Amino acid sequence: MVKRLVLVLGDQVSDSLSALQKADKESDVIVMGEVSDEATYVQHHPKKIAFIFAAMRKFAARLRDDGWDVRYTRLDESDNAGSIPGELLRRADETGTSEVIATQPGEWRLIQALEDMPLKLTMLPDTRFISTQAEFDSWADGRKTLRMEYFYREMRRKTGLLMDGDEPEGGQWNYDAENRKPAPDDIAFSGPMQFTPDDTVNDVLDLVEARFGNSFGTLRPFSFGTDQTQARRALTHFITYALPRFGDYQDAMLNDNRFLYHALVSPYLNVGLLDPMEVCRAAEAAYYEGHAPLNAVEGFIRQILGWREYVRGIYFREGPDYPRRNALNHQRGLPDFYWSGDTDMNCLSKAITQTAEEAYAHHIQRLMVTGNFALLAGVNPHEVHEWYLRVYIDAFEWVEAPNTVGMSQFADGGIIASKPYVSSGAYINRMSDYCKSCRYKVQDKTGEDACPFNVLYWKFLDRHADRFRDNNRMNRIYANWSRMDDDRKAAILADADAFLDKLGRERV
Template identity: 55%
Template sequence: MKTLIPVLGDQLSLSLSALHDQDRDACVVVMMEVAEETGYVRHHQQKIAYILSAMRHHAQALRAAGWTVDYQRLDDRDAADSFTGAVAAAIDRHAPDRIVVTEAGEWRVRAMLESWQTLFGLPVAIRADDRFVADHRDFEQWAEGRRELTMEYFYRDMRRRTGLLMDGDQPEGGRWNFDKENRKPAERDLLMPRPLSFAPDAITTEVLALVRRRFANHPGRLDGFDWAVTAADAERQADAFFAHALPRFGDYEDAMLTGERHLWHSILSPYINSGLLDPLALCRRAESEYRAGRAPLNSVEGYIRQIIGWREYMRGIYWREGPDYVNRNHLDHHRPLPGWYWTGETELHCLREAIGQTLDTAHAHHIQRLMVTGNFAALIGADPAAVHRWYLEVYVDAYEWVELPNTLGMSQFGDGGLVGSKPYVSSGAYIDRMSDYCRHCRYDVKQRIGPDACPFNALYWDFIARHADRLAGNRRMAMPYRTWAKQSPEAQDATRAQAAAFLDALDGGGGAAY
């Protein structure tokens, strides 16, 4: 029996479930670079280059492991435009008796896979993706009957299931969560670790030329592309993180510094999400660093929580809520994003840093995303679906299943509190506390009113005022609403007038000056 095994661009693992227990001599692995996937949103040029190069290198790894690989390149003369078209062509070439595939990560692609049995008249086995700790049924069972879904409690169950950082049936150190220890601002450090940089090889150089030809109108820049594109190099990057950055990751995971793009972050999320690295194996390595006394508990717990907590929880929410989740807009926000989200040309230094870094590298760490670009988008009332599309476009690690709940749910509060119990918005004070950005900005973070006032300040209080009907009853918002109520009517009016003037300039195109 001949088996066709399609492998998608985020399934670059030699232990993929579709490959389990297969007779390699009776199988053909099909890998497909297709126009539909590179163009359904305007992906960052480095994101496209990373995925295509990693796919081409993975095809080599599969062949070296004894698999027959039928590989369609984007620039092949007869290249199909979609996964379905590419599989149809592969069926014509190989006449398989069945198709075996690992489940897709996104609703859009899942619908394609589910159509194949009827479309092709062949048995199609869609296997669960066992690269996650919790499968869809696990999350449904955990969520069933709960009045509220809270990531913290899901995370604790994941700790119990995996045994990570457990002391018997209790959490290591007597606490589940050390987040309060992980909010220190950073100072410049000549010994700050640097992630490894990987020079493009011949395959990557060829891909970069292809992307320059076909995707020059997409966001971002290709200059300086230095991502790992093989599992071996991704492991080397992981080695560097565990040896040099993990010990201080926890302390400074929320910190931001001008010109410092990575600080103590791992920069491993692209490799995890595309399949080059095993997320659970990384968690076990982090735990081993703690057990060996080489990394403190707050750093290791914080790192593990990002993977078996937030990452797994986002996947559960995405699949539980369904394809219409993208249309939710609890706060009724409809403003377009300013054009400078695609150029970085703004006088707001924090946004210039976060967006500029994003355009240069297709990466920014979670606080830059949540509390700078996401915070500003929420404060101005940007359409959450538009914000979602921007994040999906510009980040190398962005796949809809993980990016959409993080952006629309947590960052923009578009789901009304399903993912995050309150909007993640702040005035300029938070950014000033966690970074040195405000020291380099032409605006004064201490001022709320006037031509030199930090726009975040008036925008924050305007957000509080205009959403009182939806948010004043939220217990986690009680303090800002009490503070707002104590301000005089004259002060409130001046604040809202300042915000209105800023938004008017933004809408009229004058926002480019901001």
């Protein structure tokens, strides 16, 4: 029987991986490697590197215990080839084979690198998703707009999740209107489950600390789960203690509570420690058992069944150039405070500091704080994309690029979002307590003390009026701008220009 190499990547630590399903335990050789190319193509958060390496080591040990021949290369081994193709070529020479089975990676960069190898490659689709790419493309073909809501409904019908026959449970597809409550005074949840590092994790932490100690972000304390059992415990903890209140406060933000009722299971989903249908079924069961209300369960399932599946479909449909799109021609460099949190804007300081320490911020902190500011300020979207890819533990390009380039920065010209997600300080004030302890005054519309989001908001709208004034979701906003007297408009634009002039030159 011909021996083949079976590639397992760091975000593919799943028994259901298509490459493993097609492999022969008696003859094939599994190849796994901690390689510098994957750890450094962007300067990842050290928690992210540690999470992936630890999960890889534990998964490799499981595969060995199950009888597989696993050739695993640690980062500090002297013969490490430094890249995935290099490791495959080294192992091919070692084993005398020229055939490789791989599951499609989640980044065009790595797909191309594998296809360029001088080996016989069989690349299989990644079947760990609920929708195939063919299903997504079939849904998308011929549509003028590709709105997630309608794809999500198709996924509900396909899976039967929260369905009552042919109709959605409760009579509505979407309960988002019930899920926008400002944060309460008290959060009755201690946060996501935390795990004490074991010997495997501690070894990885020491390695990452030695090799990536100068990267953005704090490595220790490290409390993420790194195997399937821990990931399932983390899911159960969320379902039991947080899901009932998740929907109400999923968009809220607080100075002194970084997690509110969020699950923080996306890292486990994105590397394969949790299966998306397993997660959705667990949430659905909580609803039918009377443990969690429909608005919470539907909102949670929509993030996985709807949004997660949808952005993956967009990423592979749009092609390798997608992360570099810049429909609004924004060219400003990313402000230095995105690396330090050193800004008087409290919302940004809190979100960035949290990101550095936790490798995590929830979707509204990403979209309406760090992303909103970058869009209003006209930051180059590729720099924003690379920042998000670097700093978050759950960031892999298939999921991160559409969320950043499309949803957050409108750099794809409206493929994902029907309008840019911009707001003044009023939205942040409504959904958080950030503004109460900020040097700037959210109620001031102009002047030195005015919230920068206020003046930048109108500056953005004025700068892009030709593109957006006829957008039916923005015409009321432009009508408000038109009704302002010329002196007020001039003052707003002057203050915005003054702020942008300072940005990059002095602390703001």
